Amino acid sequence: xxxxxxxxxxxxxxxxxxxxxxxxxxxxxxxxxxxxxxxxxxxxxxxxxxxxxxxxxxxxxxxxxxxxxxxxxxxxxxxxxxxxxxxxxxxxxxxxxxxxxxxxxxxxxxxxxxxxxxxxxxxxxxxxxxxxxxxxxxxxxxxxxxxxxxxxxxxxxxxxxxxxxxxxxxxxxxxxxxxxxxxxxxxxxxxxxxxxxxxxxxxxxxxxxxxxxxxxxxxxxxxxxxxxxxxxxxxxxxxxxxxxxxxxxxxxxxxxxxxxxxxxxxxxxxxx
Numbered sequence: 001x002x003x004x005x006x007x008x009x010x011x012x013x014x015x016x017x018x019x020x021x022x023x024x025x026x027x028x029x030x031x032x033x034x035x036x037x038x039x040x041x042x043x044x045x046x047x048x049x050x051x052x053x054x055x056x057x058x059x060x061x062x063x064x065x066x067x068x069x070x071x072x073x074x075x076x077x078x079x080x081x082x083x084x085x086x087x088x089x090x091x092x093x094x095x096x097x098x099x100x101x102x103x104x105x106x107x108x109x110x111x112x113x114x115x116x117x118x119x120x121x122x123x124x125x126x127x128x129x130x131x132x133x134x135x136x137x138x139x140x141x142x143x144x145x146x147x148x149x150x151x152x153x154x155x156x157x158x159x160x161x162x163x164x165x166x167x168x169x170x171x172x173x174x175x176x177x178x179x180x181x182x183x184x185x186x187x188x189x190x191x192x193x194x195x196x197x198x199x200x201x202x203x204x205x206x207x208x209x210x211x212x213x214x215x216x217x218x219x220x221x222x223x224x225x226x227x228x229x230x231x232x233x234x235x236x237x238x239x240x241x242x243x244x245x246x247x248x249x250x251x252x253x254x255x256x257x258x259x260x261x262x263x264x265x266x267x268x269x270x271x272x
Contacts, residue, residue, distance in 0.1 A: 029094060036068035039143060039195060039260075040076075045236040046193040046264045047077065047139060055079040058138040061189055063117050064145025067092045067099075074108035082108055083130055083137075085115040085123065117149060117184075140189030144260075146196050149181050150174035150212050173212035178223045182231070182265060192265045195237075199259050221252055227265055237262035 047053055055077035062070050065084030074082060089095050089112060099112050111130050115122045142149075152175030156163040165172050185192045197214050215223065225248050227233050233243040235251075238258045243251055255261050 032066055032092070033068050036066050036072060040069055040072050042237050042260060043141070043143065043193060043195050043262055044076075045240070046191075046195075046262055053077055055139075059083075059132065059134065060139045060141060061085070061137040062141045062143070063185075064143065064148060065089075065112060066143070067095045067112055069141070069143060070108075070110050070112070071098060071102055071106065074102065074106040074110055078107050079138075080108065081111070081130065081132075083111045083113070083126060085113050085117065085126070087114070087116050089114045118151075123188075136187070137189040138191065140185055140192045141195070142185070142192065143195040144197060146181075146194055147176070147212070147214050150176050152177045155212075169211060175212075176215065176219060176223065178226055182227060186231070186265065186267060190266065193262070194264065195260060195262045197259060198255055198261045217252070217256075220255070221248065224248060224252065230268070232266045232268050233263055234266075235261070235263040 044053075047055055055073070056079065058079045060070070060073060060079050060082045062082060062084040065086050067084060067086075067089070070082040070084045073079065086092075095112055099110060102108075102110050109130070111126070113122075113126050115126060117123075154163075154165050154169070154172040155175040156165070156171065156173040159173070163171065182192065198220075199214060224233065224243060225245055228243045228245040228248065235241050235243060238254060238261065241251065241254075243263070
């Protein structure tokens, strides 16, 4: 009898553990959906052209996709096609269902793929599979992913003279090569929309690649300064304004007012 009770208790304990895990997974999924909705409300103005949303018939590439924003964008703005890429889509348990069932009620074609931004060959195959007629997407969305595109040499010594790089690089900070990254982004899309956390003290829980976490203020000054000299840079959050390199010292402090910032980058010829 004692053995039976022990066995029953073990099974009940296992069931309870499984229920707790399932509850936690559902909570995480819900947070992904609600976070994506909140983010889109802060990003959407970056899709405006001449003051109006003009996404019908357009194409969107979502780099570092959470799988959810493409659906929200499809339902609200009805672009022709959205392709989302992420280095690891397995973390989104609903990805396959979302891609299939979205066909029942969304006019937009949604394609979700496991693919790195740096894997040009695979991305070209995806574009061919998706019958992309144009060389570039109309919009490229980089939502809370720009800092993941770190890959330059370690810059930790610039912040701490005593820093010594270790073989495992755990104490290192990868630099961000904005000229290389944005040249590639603008090869992929006519307008590149950046939505990024602006809190260098926060933990980067979803770090996939590139050590160093969120950008610090000095990195933002360098990134925005170089971008504004070469491209058109326009902010939509925390407020709408055109960024000019000569006004950088005046404009950057404004960004501290929020936890996330949103701006877009285009070739300078777009000003005409």
